[in-house]
Amino acid sequence: MSTPPTFKRLPRAVREQQMLDAAVKVFSRRGFHAASMDEIAEDAGISKPMVYAYLGTKEELFVACLHREGTRMMQAIAGAAAPELPADERLWRGLRAFFGFVGAHRDGWAVLYRQARGEQPFAGELAGMRARLVEVVAGMLDHALRAEGREVGETDLEVVAYALVGATESLADWLADHPEADPEKTATRMMNVAWLGAGQLLHGVTWHPRVTPG
Amino acid sequence: MSTPPTFKRLPRAVREQQMLDAAVKVFSRRGFHAASMDEIAEDAGISKPMVYAYLGTKEELFVACLHREGTRMMQAIAGAAAPELPADERLWRGLRAFFGFVGAHRDGWAVLYRQARGEQPFAGELAGMRARLVEVVAGMLDHALRAEGREVGETDLEVVAYALVGATESLADWLADHPEADPEKTATRMMNVAWLGAGQLLHGVTWHPRVTPG
Amino acid sequence: MSTPPTFKRLPRAVREQQMLDAAVKVFSRRGFHAASMDEIAEDAGISKPMVYAYLGTKEELFVACLHREGTRMMQAIAGAAAPELPADERLWRGLRAFFGFVGAHRDGWAVLYRQARGEQPFAGELAGMRARLVEVVAGMLDHALRAEGREVGETDLEVVAYALVGATESLADWLADHPEADPEKTATRMMNVAWLGAGQLLHGVTWHPRVTPG
Amino acid sequence: MSTPPTFKRLPRAVREQQMLDAAVKVFSRRGFHAASMDEIAEDAGISKPMVYAYLGTKEELFVACLHREGTRMMQAIAGAAAPELPADERLWRGLRAFFGFVGAHRDGWAVLYRQARGEQPFAGELAGMRARLVEVVAGMLDHALRAEGREVGETDLEVVAYALVGATESLADWLADHPEADPEKTATRMMNVAWLGAGQLLHGVTWHPRVTPG
DNA sequence: TATGAATGAGGTTTCATTCAT
DNA sequence: AATGAATGAAACCTCATTCAT
Numbered sequence: 001m002s003t004p005p006t007f008k009r010l011p012r013a014v015r016e017q018q019m020l021d022a023a024v025k026v027f028s029r030r031g032f033h034a035a036s037m038d039e040i041a042e043d044a045g046i047s048k049p050m051v052y053a054y055l056g057t058k059e060e061l062f063v064a065c066l067h068r069e070g071t072r073m074m075q076a077i078a079g080a081a082a083p084e085l086p087a088d089e090r091l092w093r094g095l096r097a098f099f100g101f102v103g104a105h106r107d108g109w110a111v112l113y114r115q116a117r118g119e120q121p122f123a124g125e126l127a128g129m130r131a132r133l134v135e136v137v138a139g140m141l142d143h144a145l146r147a148e149g150r151e152v153g154e155t156d157l158e159v160v161a162y163a164l165v166g167a168t169e170s171l172a173d174w175l176a177d178h179p180e181a182d183p184e185k186t187a188t189r190m191m192n193v194a195w196l197g198a199g200q201l202l203h204g205v206t207w208h209p210r211v212t213p214g
Numbered sequence: 215m216s217t218p219p220t221f222k223r224l225p226r227a228v229r230e231q232q233m234l235d236a237a238v239k240v241f242s243r244r245g246f247h248a249a250s251m252d253e254i255a256e257d258a259g260i261s262k263p264m265v266y267a268y269l270g271t272k273e274e275l276f277v278a279c280l281h282r283e284g285t286r287m288m289q290a291i292a293g294a295a296a297p298e299l300p301a302d303e304r305l306w307r308g309l310r311a312f313f314g315f316v317g318a319h320r321d322g323w324a325v326l327y328r329q330a331r332g333e334q335p336f337a338g339e340l341a342g343m344r345a346r347l348v349e350v351v352a353g354m355l356d357h358a359l360r361a362e363g364r365e366v367g368e369t370d371l372e373v374v375a376y377a378l379v380g381a382t383e384s385l386a387d388w389l390a391d392h393p394e395a396d397p398e399k400t401a402t403r404m405m406n407v408a409w410l411g412a413g414q415l416l417h418g419v420t421w422h423p424r425v426t427p428g
Numbered sequence: 429m430s431t432p433p434t435f436k437r438l439p440r441a442v443r444e445q446q447m448l449d450a451a452v453k454v455f456s457r458r459g460f461h462a463a464s465m466d467e468i469a470e471d472a473g474i475s476k477p478m479v480y481a482y483l484g485t486k487e488e489l490f491v492a493c494l495h496r497e498g499t500r501m502m503q504a505i506a507g508a509a510a511p512e513l514p515a516d517e518r519l520w521r522g523l524r525a526f527f528g529f530v531g532a533h534r535d536g537w538a539v540l541y542r543q544a545r546g547e548q549p550f551a552g553e554l555a556g557m558r559a560r561l562v563e564v565v566a567g568m569l570d571h572a573l574r575a576e577g578r579e580v581g582e583t584d585l586e587v588v589a590y591a592l593v594g595a596t597e598s599l600a601d602w603l604a605d606h607p608e609a610d611p612e613k614t615a616t617r618m619m620n621v622a623w624l625g626a627g628q629l630l631h632g633v634t635w636h637p638r639v640t641p642g
Numbered sequence: 643m644s645t646p647p648t649f650k651r652l653p654r655a656v657r658e659q660q661m662l663d664a665a666v667k668v669f670s671r672r673g674f675h676a677a678s679m680d681e682i683a684e685d686a687g688i689s690k691p692m693v694y695a696y697l698g699t700k701e702e703l704f705v706a707c708l709h710r711e712g713t714r715m716m717q718a719i720a721g722a723a724a725p726e727l728p729a730d731e732r733l734w735r736g737l738r739a740f741f742g743f744v745g746a747h748r749d750g751w752a753v754l755y756r757q758a759r760g761e762q763p764f765a766g767e768l769a770g771m772r773a774r775l776v777e778v779v780a781g782m783l784d785h786a787l788r789a790e791g792r793e794v795g796e797t798d799l800e801v802v803a804y805a806l807v808g809a810t811e812s813l814a815d816w817l818a819d820h821p822e823a824d825p826e827k828t829a830t831r832m833m834n835v836a837w838l839g840a841g842q843l844l845h846g847v848t849w850h851p852r853v854t855p856g
Numbered sequence: 857t858a859t860g861a862a863t864g865a866g867g868t869t870t871c872a873t874t875c876a877t
Numbered sequence: 878a879a880t881g882a883a884t885g886a887a888a889c890c891t892c893a894t895t896c897a898t
C-alpha cells in the first residue's frame with residue numbers, strides 16, 4: 001500500500017495560517033459585514049466548525065487578521081528606523097518602510113484597517129494599533145523635541161501625532177486605491193508634509209491666529 | 215391659546231426632515247449595518263413604509279443623510295473663507311468653520327465620514343464630498359502657489375491635499391470622540407501642522423531623501 | 429377668465445373605463461400578483477383611493493377586467509353564429525370570430541384569461557366564463573346531436589366540450605404568443621381538429637380500447 | 643425491538659425529497675404566490691434555512707418541483723407506448739398512462755401545469771415540459787403521417803399538436819377537480835376526440851371553410 | 857480531529873388598504 | 878369628489894453559530 005497524499009490532519013498552526021490567509025482575502029474583498037463565514041471557510045478549504053474552534057467568532061477572527069497583518073507591518077518597519085539616526089532620517093525610513101509595506105499588501109493591511117475604522121466593535125483594537133503606529137512614526141518627534149530641550153503639552157503632542165497618523169493613513173488609502181502609484185514617491189510626499197511642518201515646530205515656530213473681531 | 219402640536223398628517227417636507235434627523239442619529243449611534251430601519255422609523259415617530267416611500271432603500275437613506283449633512287457642512291464653511299483674503303487667513307477660517315461644525319454636529323460627522331469610509335457602496339458619494347472638501351480646504355494651496363509663480367505636478371498636489379484632508383479628518387474624529395475638547399483649539403493645532411508645512415512648501419523648500427544605499 | 433381645460437371631475441362611467449383600461453394593461457404586462465395597485469392607479473392618471481372607491485379590492489378589480497373583456501369577446505362572437513345555420517357553419521363562424529377577437533387583443537383577453545386559470549380566487553369567475561364559451565362553441569354539438577336523434581350521457585358531453593374548449597384555449601395562448609400568426613388560419617386549424625373529430629362522433633363512430641391484458 | 647424512527651440529522655438526499663414533497667403539497671393547495679416558505683418548511687418538518695440551503699430560492703424550489711413531477715410523469719408514460727405498436731394503440735396507451743398518472747398524483751399535476759401556466763418566470767420551464775409531452779403524445783401523429791406518405795407543414799403540425807395537448811391538459815384539469823372520476827374513462831373520451839379527429843386527418847380528409855362573403 | 861446538518865433570529869422590502877383633509 | 882399621508886402585516890432571504898456524528 002502506498003501512502004496517499006495527505007491534505008488533512010495538518011498541525012494546528014498551519015491550519016490557522018490558512019484560515020487567516022483566507023479571512024484576510026475575503027474581508028478585504030467584501031468588507032467585514034459582506035464577508036460570510038461560509039465563504040471564508042470554503043476559501044480556506046476547511047469546514048466552518050473548524051474556524052470557530054480555532055479562531056472563534058467572526059469578530060475575533062477579524063481581530064486576529066488585524067493582529068497578524070499589523071504585526072507583520074510593525075516588523076517590516078522595526079528594523080528600518082534605528083534609534084541612533086537623526087530624527088528626520090528615522091522618520092523617513094519609517095515612512096518608507098510603512099508605505100513599502102502598504103504598497104506590497106494593497107489588498108491586505110490597508111483595506112482591513114479601513115474596514116476597522118468604521119466599526120465600533122474594533123475601536124479598542126484600533127486604538128492599540130494606532131498607538132503602536134504613533135510610537136514608531138510620530139514618537140520620534142517627542143524624542144527630538146526633548147533633545148532640543150523643549151516642552152510640549154501632552155494634549156498638543158497627542159493631537160499633532162493624531163494629525164500626522166491621519167495624514168499617513170489617508171495616503172495609505174490613496175496608495176491602496178492606486179495600483180500604479182509608487183510607494184517610494186508617496187513616502188517622499190508624506191515626508192514633505194510631515195517633516196517640513198514638524199521641522200518648523202521643532203524649531204519653536206508656531207502659528208497663532210491673528211486677533212480678529214468675530 | 216396656541217394651536218396644539220399636531221403629530222399626524224404632516225406635509226412631506228417636514229416628515230422627510232424628521233426621518234433624516236432620526237436616521238443620522240441612529241446611523242451614528244449604531245453604525246450603518248447595525249442600524250435597523252425599524253429603529254430609525256420608530257425614532258422618527260413614523261412607520262417603516264413611510265421611510266421607504268419617501269427616502270427609499272436603506273442605502274439611499276444613508277446617502278441622503280450624507281448629502282444633507284455634507285451640504286450643511288459646506289454651507290457652514292462657504293461663508294467663512296472669502297477669496298480675497300490672504301491664503302493663510304483663508305485656510306484658518308476654513309478650518310475654524312470646519313471644526314466648529316464638527317464640534318457642533320458630532321453625530322453628523324460620524325455619519326458623514328467615519329461610517330462611509332469603510333463601506334464600498336458609498337465610495338462614490340464619499341469621493342464627491344472629499345473632492346468638495348479639497349476644493350475648499352486644500353485648493354487654496356494651489357491658488358497661493360500659482361500666485362507665487364510656482365508649478366506643482368497635478369499628482370503632487372492631489373497627494374498633498376489628500377494628506378491634509380486626511381489629517382483634518384483624523385482630528386475631526388478625535389474631536390468627535392472628545393466631547394470636552396475645544397473646536398477652536400483643535401483648529402489651531404491643525405493649522406499649525408498644515409500651514410507651517412504648507413508655508414515651507416510655498417516658499418520652495420522641499421525635502422528630499424539623502425542618497426543612501428538600499 | 430377662460431375656462432381651463434378640464435381633466436378632472438369626469439363622470440363616473442368614464443373614470444371607470446379609464447381604470448379598467450389601465451388595469452387590463454398592467455395586469456397583462458405584469459401578471460396578477462406582480463401588478464401593483466400603485467401602478468394601475470398611476471397609469472390611469474388617478475389616485476388609489478378612487479380605484480378602491482369605484483372598483484373595490486384588487487381581486488374585484490381583476491374580476492371586473494375579466495368581465496369587461498369577456499363580455500366584449502362574447503359580443504364579438506354573438507352575431508357571428510346564427511342559430512339557423514348548419515352546425516359546422518355555426519362552429520366555424522364562432523371559432524373565426526373567437527380567434528379574430530383574440531388576435532386583435534393579444535395583450536388583453538388571452539393574457540387575462542391565462543392569468544386567471546392559475547389562481548384559485550378566480551375559479552368561480554372562470555367557471556362562468558368557460559360555461560359561456562361552452563354554450564357558444566360546443567353547445568352546438570348538443571344541438572346537432574339531438575337533431576340527429578342521438579343521446580349522449582351528460583358527463584360525456586361535458587367532458588368532450590371541456591376538451592374542445594381546452595384545445596381552443598390552448599390555441600388562443602399560442603396565438604397570443606405568436607404576433608405574426610394569422611387568426612383566420614388558426615381558426616381553420618382548430619376547426620379541422622374539432623369538426624373532423626366531432627363530425628365522426630356525430631355520425632355515431634366511436635373509438636373503444638381493444639381488449640388487452642394489463 | 644425495532645429501531646425507533648429518527649427525525650433528525652437525515653442525509654441530504656432524504657431531506658430534499660421531504661422538502662419537495664412538502665413543496666408540491668403546499669404549492670398545490672395554495673398556489674405559487676399564496677404559498678409561503680414558512681409553511682413549506684414547517685410542513686417538511688425542517689427549518690426554513692435548510693430549504694434555502696438545499697433547494698434555493700422560492701422560484702428555484704418551484705422549478706425543482708416541476709422537474710421532479712415532470713420527470714416522474716414522463717417515466718410513467720415512457721414505458722407505456724412502445725414504438726413498434728400501431729399509431730392508435732400507442733396514442734391510447736400514452737393517454738391512458740398520462741391520465742392514470744394525473745389521477746394518482748392530482749397534487750403533482752396541479753403544481754406542474756396549472757400553476758406554472760399563469761406565471762411568466764416559468765414559461766421557459768413549461769415550454770420544455772410541453773415540448774416533451776408533444777414528443778410523446780402528439781409526435782406519433784407525425785410518424786403515422788409519414789408512414790402513409792403524407793406531408794404536413796411544420797406549423798400545421800405544431801398547431802394541431804398544440805391543440806391536442808391543450809385538450810389533454812384541459813381534461814387533466816377536469817380530472818384533478820373531480821376526485822371521483824375514472825382516469826381510464828377520461829382517457830377513453832380524450833382518445834375519441836383526438837383519434838377520430840386525427841384519424842380523419844390521417845386519411846387525408848381536411849375541412850375547409852366554404853367560400854362566403856365577409 | 858473534522859464536518860454535514862441544522863436553526864434562531866433578525867433584517868429589508870413590498871403591498872393592499874384606509875384615514876383625514 | 879378626490880387625494881396625500883399613513884400603516885399592519887407578512888414575505889423572502891441570509892447569517893453567525895452550534896450539535897451530533
